[in-house]
Amino acid sequence: MNEHQTLDLRSPWVISIHELVRRPGELKEFRREIPAPAGVSVELVGVLEGSPIDVDLRLESVSEGVLATGTLSAEFVGECSRCLGAVREDRDFDLQELYYYPGHDAEEDALFVVDEHIDLDPPMRDAIVLELPFSPLCREDCLGLCPVCGFNLNDDPDHDHGEQIDPRWAGLQSFQSEDASEKS
Ligand SMILES: [Zn+2]
Numbered sequence: 001m002n003e004h005q006t007l008d009l010r011s012p013w014v015i016s017i018h019e020l021v022r023r024p025g026e027l028k029e030f031r032r033e034i035p036a037p038a039g040v041s042v043e044l045v046g047v048l049e050g051s052p053i054d055v056d057l058r059l060e061s062v063s064e065g066v067l068a069t070g071t072l073s074a075e076f077v078g079e080c081s082r083c084l085g086a087v088r089e090d091r092d093f094d095l096q097e098l099y100y101y102p103g104h105d106a107e108e109d110a111l112f113v114v115d116e117h118i119d120l121d122p123p124m125r126d127a128i129v130l131e132l133p134f135s136p137l138c139r140e141d142c143l144g145l146c147p148v149c150g151f152n153l154n155d156d157p158d159h160d161h162g163e164q165i166d167p168r169w170a171g172l173q174s175f176q177s178e179d180a181s182e183k184s
């Protein structure tokens, strides 16, 4: 992004900061429920498009621009990495972003104040996507699936197939038991 970026004023994530522009020290509380755009997700979990994200920010006018700090609360849904069951979790995500005034010498990926507006979409995505679990679990102690038949072990922790020895290990098994009997 560069300072000549244009903002899509139709996006609910683009907000006016008119009263903060060039008034260092000025503060504004911003609280709004905004529908999630598409693509706020990682491989197995994500925030459903259109589902509400609670935005609770403090917008502060500083000399180089406008600083946004606060939290986003959102529900993410997806698939358990162990049992493939449903994952559904509410979580808070921290957001902090400094929007520079045009003309400010800022880093390559810096965001700017454009026509008295700022776009909360990019930092919202960063805040949420970087925190989403890559190995989500339906619950902390999910037992996963039976490696033999794929049965969901959460449904019956006692599930088993009796003594089953992989033929590739059978030889080793008998060797080990001989070894054990020699010692006794
Ligand atoms: Zn699970």
Ligand SMILES: [Zn+2]
Residues within 6 Å of the ligand: 146, 147, 148, 149, 150, 151, 159, 160, 161
């Ligand atoms: Zn099984």
